[in-house]
Amino acid sequence: MKRLGILSGSGALPVAVSAVHPDALRIVFDDVAHEMPAPVEQHSLNKMGGIYDALHAGGVSDIVLAGAMGRPALNPAEFDAGMMALAPRLLPALQGGDDAILRLMIASFEEQGFVVRGAHELLPELTVPEGLFAGPEPSDAALSDAKRAMDILLALSPLDVGQGAVVAAGLCLGVETLQGTDAMLGFVAQTPERLRRGKGVMVKAPKRGQDLRVDMPAVGPQTVHNAATAGLEGIVVSAGEVLLLEADATRTALDETGLFLLGQVL
Amino acid sequence: MKRLGILSGSGALPVAVSAVHPDALRIVFDDVAHEMPAPVEQHSLNKMGGIYDALHAGGVSDIVLAGAMGRPALNPAEFDAGMMALAPRLLPALQGGDDAILRLMIASFEEQGFVVRGAHELLPELTVPEGLFAGPEPSDAALSDAKRAMDILLALSPLDVGQGAVVAAGLCLGVETLQGTDAMLGFVAQTPERLRRGKGVMVKAPKRGQDLRVDMPAVGPQTVHNAATAGLEGIVVSAGEVLLLEADATRTALDETGLFLLGQVL
Structure with a gap:
């Protein structure tokens, strides 16, 4: 260069x-x-x-x-x-x-x-790295929910749909569409309590073949607060492929809400 | 018997x-x-x-x-x-x-x-039959959106997610999750106008392998009104596999809203 x-x-x-x-x-x-x-x-x-x-x-x-x-x-x-x-x-x-x-x-x-x-x-340090970025260790249920959410994203990926999904106790509560992550988390937050059986996680990952030069998924403090409002246990992202906006503020938001943020090689 | x-x-x-x-x-x-x-x-x-x-x-x-x-x-x-x-x-x-x-x-x-x-x-006559049940002929755009919505449902079907999806001008505005069809249509209705590029359609179909004896998708007058509030052009369902609740009231709702209801062999 x-x-x-x-x-x-x-x-x-x-x-x-x-x-x-x-x-x-x-x-x-x-x-x-x-x-x-x-x-x-x-x-x-x-x-x-x-x-x-x-x-x-x-x-x-x-x-x-x-x-x-x-x-x-x-x-x-x-x-x-x-x-x-x-x-x-x-x-x-x-x-x-x-x-x-x-x-x-x-x-x-x-x-x-x-x-x-x-x-x-x-700026590789601007993405969420592999491992637990902050917050408590994810429960087994959360890791299992993350796996199912990732399966959903992989199934939708060839159709150019879905950078995010929410799964709680095995039940899919949200699939990200055009309106974006915050809208999906707002939707999940409105889920009637009687339909819920667990806290759940949000997974964010680029679509397969997505050009990360133009459209990279991102998480930041607002994502953490919205995920907390949606009642989730934490956030799992594709390590190295999701931008971390305002790392310090994100860490503070995780401390305040008790959520975890985990980077996984997906 | x-x-x-x-x-x-x-x-x-x-x-x-x-x-x-x-x-x-x-x-x-x-x-x-x-x-x-x-x-x-x-x-x-x-x-x-x-x-x-x-x-x-x-x-x-x-x-x-x-x-x-x-x-x-x-x-x-x-x-x-x-x-x-x-x-x-x-x-x-x-x-x-x-x-x-x-x-x-x-x-x-x-x-x-x-x-x-x-x-x-x-009671086979209780399902939406093949063809236009009521309302105007679907536009080419609507039929194309329906095809994309069906592709999305088929991709999700093996994961036991998705009896419904909304696509407008090729853009996916909603995927039905646990909260059901009405919640999805309510979510679509809140889509900011600047993100929308067409009216769009909702497609409803059973998941592949879904046991229709216990859990059959259904549409009725409320579905029509909710789809109208979401700004859609019409509803496409899998012919013979989606219950039609209150056929007369559904027809009236279609007349009032100007939406179409189409049964397709999917």
Whole structure:
């Protein structure tokens, strides 16, 4: 890698990458909130050609897309030549999910000769490692529930559904769909008590074949608090494949709630 | 079949079976609500031996368990010899789901020489038939979403999860878990508008290998109203394998909401 380019979305992740790669070229975008300290170059997503040029001019060989980008409004009237060249593939991608747009962006950067890396490659310490991260040892029931939840995720994986599932005492209480982890945990929290027979666990793992460079599952303090509200015993994640947001705050949340967070090679 | 015995839970289904089999022996249970007209024999689920005896004495060859049984409280102090003989298998079943208890009941009746039938066998007209039951013709998008929802159900089926799923514009918005269809539709109804890209459909089908004699999926007017509140275009069910509760009221609900109900051989 000659030089890293950080295409920064919002949140702490691009800032953390930048701390480890202080000489990286930092690019931020119109209409995308960011916390990146100066110096940054600001670009428009309507002008991808300008972004390629800036990266080449900066001697960048490898790039990382880090942080949430939301769904920035594109304005075809402002497209530059680089963006116009993407247009035939852009419209179908806009019909798909956010992943489809990010996959197109990745493909376009690769076609320009850049190596696209995932933040987890650049900062392996930002993922949940193998073993008990914090909290009490998981019960046998929790480990058994985690296994069943993982079986459910594996079955759904070829269908591009399910980064998370909740199982309690063998009974499936939630499968993550488009609405995301917090919505699933909110749903589980509303389960009538008479239907429940155990605390249960949530398992989070990337789908098989999921491109971790664009869409990596993440857990953080909010996940822990939501899992506690849902009455769970703990959280099991695929070790090294799930981002750990705000490690210290996550540890505090685990202490406060009494939940465990376990990384397993799944 | 010499004579049918109806073991009646609550609701309209056992009453409908009884209308088609007026000479059936009708058995109702302590602590289980029922709408069955007289004559009925009332029994305690603590005394299964007594139930076997009553069925044999009444010349019954075939039985049907119809209607919701809930989870009646059992009192071991009142068990008769027939129930005591089941006890070693009863405790594990009580740890499982309601299905496990019903499966044990079915096995016990079969061991006593009775043929256990499903209400749908006795009343095929009580299931959603193949074809458009009511409402507008489904759009191509709806049929495509239904296919994807069915793929999701098939993937989960070996894991004993999922009698229902909602897909809209290719995106999975809900997978039915323990909490049931209405809970799933309530969850889908809360999906933020910005995440939605189409109306979508719900598909309901039994799990592969599911014993339709104990646990048959059902749709009715409430399902239609809940699906409408969730913003769906319609409902697709596995033809002949999903009970249609209150056909007239369901048709009215479809008229009122503009949804379709389609039976497909899945």
